[in-house]
Amino acid sequence: MTIAADAPQSRGAHPVYDMEGMDHSSAVEMEDARLSVFPKAQTRPVLWNVLLAMVALMLGGLPGIGQALERVGINLYNNDVVTAVLDENAAYYQGLTLHGVLLVIVFTFTFANGFITLATMRAYGRPMASTLMVQLAFALALLGTVLAGWTMLANEATVLFTFYPPLEAHTMFYLGAVLLVISTWVTLANIVMTHRQWAAANPGTRTPLMAFMAIMTYAMWAMASVGIAAEVLLLILPWKFGWTEGIDAQLARTLFWLTGHPIVYFWLLPAYISWYTMIPKQAGGRLFSDPVARFVFILFLLLSTPVGFHHQYTESGIPQWMKNIHGIATFAIFFPSMITAFSVVSALENGGRNRGGRGLFGWIWKLPWGNPALTAQLHAMLIFTLGGASGLINASQTVNLVVHNTAFIVGHFHMTIGAVALAYIGIAYWLIPYLTGNNLWGRKLALWQSWLWFVGMLLFARGQISAGLQGVPRRTAFADSVYRDFIDGLDVPNMLTAIGGSMMGLSGLFIFIVVVGTMMGLAVKNKEQLITVAETRVGATKRIWPWLDNYRMWVGIAILLVALAYIPFLVTYVPDGSSAVGAPFDLY
Amino acid sequence: MEMIHRYERFFLGSTLVILAIGLVAVISSFFVNDLELPSPVETIDPAELASTPPFDNPGVFQVGENEYDAVITAQSWAFVPGVIQVPAGSKVNFKIGSVDVVHGLIVHGTNVNLTIIPGQVAEATATFDEPGEFLFVCSEYCGILHHNMAGRVIVN
Ligand code: HEM
Ligand SMILES: [Cu+2]
Ligand SMILES: [Cu+2]
Numbered sequence A: 001m002t003i004a005a006d007a008p009q010s011r012g013a014h015p016v017y018d019m020e021g022m023d024h025s026s027a028v029e030m031e032d033a034r035l036s037v038f039p040k041a042q043t044r045p046v047l048w049n050v051l052l053a054m055v056a057l058m059l060g061g062l063p064g065i066g067q068a069l070e071r072v073g074i075n076l077y078n079n080d081v082v083t084a085v086l087d088e089n090a091a092y093y094q095g096l097t098l099h100g101v102l103l104v105i106v107f108t109f110t111f112a113n114g115f116i117t118l119a120t121m122r123a124y125g126r127p128m129a130s131t132l133m134v135q136l137a138f139a140l141a142l143l144g145t146v147l148a149g150w151t152m153l154a155n156e157a158t159v160l161f162t163f164y165p166p167l168e169a170h171t172m173f174y175l176g177a178v179l180l181v182i183s184t185w186v187t188l189a190n191i192v193m194t195h196r197q198w199a200a201a202n203p204g205t206r207t208p209l210m211a212f213m214a215i216m217t218y219a220m221w222a223m224a225s226v227g228i229a230a231e232v233l234l235l236i237l238p239w240k241f242g243w244t245e246g247i248d249a250q251l252a253r254t255l256f257w258l259t260g261h262p263i264v265y266f267w268l269l270p271a272y273i274s275w276y277t278m279i280p281k282q283a284g285g286r287l288f289s290d291p292v293a294r295f296v297f298i299l300f301l302l303l304s305t306p307v308g309f310h311h312q313y314t315e316s317g318i319p320q321w322m323k324n325i326h327g328i329a330t331f332a333i334f335f336p337s338m339i340t341a342f343s344v345v346s347a348l349e350n351g352g353r354n355r356g357g358r359g360l361f362g363w364i365w366k367l368p369w370g371n372p373a374l375t376a377q378l379h380a381m382l383i384f385t386l387g388g389a390s391g392l393i394n395a396s397q398t399v400n401l402v403v404h405n406t407a408f409i410v411g412h413f414h415m416t417i418g419a420v421a422l423a424y425i426g427i428a429y430w431l432i433p434y435l436t437g438n439n440l441w442g443r444k445l446a447l448w449q450s451w452l453w454f455v456g457m458l459l460f461a462r463g464q465i466s467a468g469l470q471g472v473p474r475r476t477a478f479a480d481s482v483y484r485d486f487i488d489g490l491d492v493p494n495m496l497t498a499i500g501g502s503m504m505g506l507s508g509l510f511i512f513i514v515v516v517g518t519m520m521g522l523a524v525k526n527k528e529q530l531i532t533v534a535e536t537r538v539g540a541t542k543r544i545w546p547w548l549d550n551y552r553m554w555v556g557i558a559i560l561l562v563a564l565a566y567i568p569f570l571v572t573y574v575p576d577g578s579s580a581v582g583a584p585f586d587l588y
Numbered sequence B: 001m002e003m004i005h006r007y008e009r010f011f012l013g014s015t016l017v018i019l020a021i022g023l024v025a026v027i028s029s030f031f032v033n034d035l036e037l038p039s040p041v042e043t044i045d046p047a048e049l050a051s052t053p054p055f056d057n058p059g060v061f062q063v064g065e066n067e068y069d070a071v072i073t074a075q076s077w078a079f080v081p082g083v084i085q086v087p088a089g090s091k092v093n094f095k096i097g098s099v100d101v102v103h104g105l106i107v108h109g110t111n112v113n114l115t116i117i118p119g120q121v122a123e124a125t126a127t128f129d130e131p132g133e134f135l136f137v138c139s140e141y142c143g144i145l146h147h148n149m150a151g152r153v154i155v156n
Helices: A017-023 A025-034 A040-070 A080-085 A091-124 A131-153 A171-201 A209-224 A226-240 A249-260 A262-277 A290-303 A320-354 A359-366 A372-395 A397-403 A407-436 A443-469 A491-519 A551-577 B006-032 B046-051
Strands: A287-289 A536-538 B059-064 B067-075 B078-080 B083-086 B090-098 B103-107 B113-116 B122-128 B132-137 B150-155
Touching: A040 A091, A040 A131, A040 A407, A040 A491, A091 A131, A091 A171, A091 A209, A091 A262, A091 A407, A131 A171, A171 A209, A171 A226, A209 A226, A209 A262, A209 A290, A209 A551, A226 A249, A249 A262, A249 A551, A262 A290, A262 A320, A262 A372, A262 A407, A287 A290, A287 A320, A290 A320, A290 A536, A290 A551, A320 A359, A320 A372, A320 A397, A320 A551, A320 B006, A372 A397, A372 A407, A372 A443, A397 A407, A397 A443, A397 B006, A397 B113, A407 A443, A407 A491, A443 A491, B046 B090, B059 B083, B067 B083, B067 B103, B083 B090, B090 B103, B090 B113, B103 B122, B113 B122
Parallel strands: A287 A536, B067 B090, B083 B150
Antiparallel strands: B059 B067, B067 B078, B090 B122, B103 B113, B103 B132, B132 B150
């Protein structure tokens, strides 16, 4: 097996390895080529996943433009075309529900399922254990999307993507969400089966880094998604069917956020997998350390979930001391992202220097900025840095009282998930060519797309952050509100929101054109498409930190931490503090 | 071979120091600024809220020399009462419950930021030193007229 982790390890500390890197690069490339060929029956569903993700991105992005322009009084919601599709009275919130569900459930899940399935195959150098399950995962996600999409378009589920009870949505909406979650479980099962097959065929070999990361990402998510599954299956559906007298809104939210924070790491980690294991080589460098990268993913597995109360600081059903524990754990989860920042930037510097960059910052300009796949992900890293920093603000319990549920949060998460989305787009710029055999069409346009998104996102986020600090609530049709003229200092923020949002909208149009052009095969085909995997300077031989690969132990500790974080609430709240609401409310 | 480069050790060490300073700052801010997060008060079945004291009679009540209770019910899509009048220098205890879905309460110019979950009574306190008008808004989506759910604190 030639995989990144087993690549030659001992290198001089500095530019000497340039030469060596060049020397064996053709051998590595042949190996890449050999390991990039998989059965069509499996790569085709991967492509369908990526295309479904792109459709969700396009359709989900459209209402975003309406939401941004609404801030400056440009109302697209009474436009005839819009009212033909959306309910006249509910249009803003119906659009916002579509925006949330299509972008952060459908787009992210389908992209992750597709990309991580392929990364797993590439890491092990073998097809997935079950072709049927690759297809099944896609079919479930598609069906889930159709069900949820239909209820949202019919204005039967205008409850936003958080669907907090006792607001009520159509049963098919919840079912659609459940099917989308199940598609990720099927993907996990397939990854684990593939791992077992590989392990049986390669006794004594260490799991390749990329596969290790894939397993950790999906294991973390599978554990975390139990919260939302319990909320829907044990609380919401029985209440909808009238089997239970009522529903406890506080308990339902708590289960929702048990999943709701780790879900952001489920979105983020596929991008990190690209940044750790693919980007270094795309930038001409190597990853510094394989074991440290494994350690980072273990920290994500352990710390992503016992933090959900940081979304619930303002809820009175949860005692402060429990919130404090989750608050401290939230500070801890910042740490693996800082290790990532160091590792990724050092790999980029390595690449820039290999390409002739000199001086403290000279290497930055030598990175392959002409490659849209890389540029989009570099932009994503820059945006995400600010997103992460603003997340630390939200996590600070007392400061949270200033920003919670204001537009500030909208500014924050467009710099996190909006950055992740840009990273996915960057990945798609090589993934779609790889999966179709067509070269990327419209490279210039794709570069423009990335720059527009980058600048637009920062302007938009700045606008939302300022508006939030002036007290503008999020999830609000602001221009229609009774108080739009009673809040001062919004002229500039609203303008920034609208201008930045329009730039992102234009950027979305460019994605559409590039993807369609590439799918139609408009570009001349001139070379085999590969999946690149980075080499590491410190590889993972059997001897180095072998305890890192003890999956059972890490998953066990992760479950223990979640139990410690949630059991105090469950055992005190459910018998004493709970209070059920009888009727479901349909308020749209 | 060195597993963690000394630059990286320095970078990660600094990160830990920064995080620790941040955490200490947040914890101290509770004491320095005399802040509390919303905590359990009592539970009332939302269907009974309107007939359960004090919510059977929402309004503003003087409870101390410069202290008032503002008892508010939240419902789609209004706060009752929507106007709260107090003299400058008053401490106001907001006591609020929802009769239907989840609502929120953000009072401008204060640190009051509550999620009002049906079944859970929510409480927060603010002091209004300066005369003026302070907007309060519903901060949780509660249906299609959510953006019209607001009120004012008038400080004379
Ligand atoms: C054309 C680009 C985009 C624009 C102009 C835009 C604009 C907005 C605005 C103005 C809001 C706040 C609405 C409100 O609180 O009333 C919002 C919410 C949101 N956006 Fe975007 N957005 C864009 C792209 C994205 C992308 C790419 C993602 C994620 C992949 C995303 C995820 C979200 C989510 C999760 C919400 C919160 C929905 C909720 O509160 O229920 N947006 N967007
Ligand atoms: Cu979170
Ligand atoms: Cu509301």
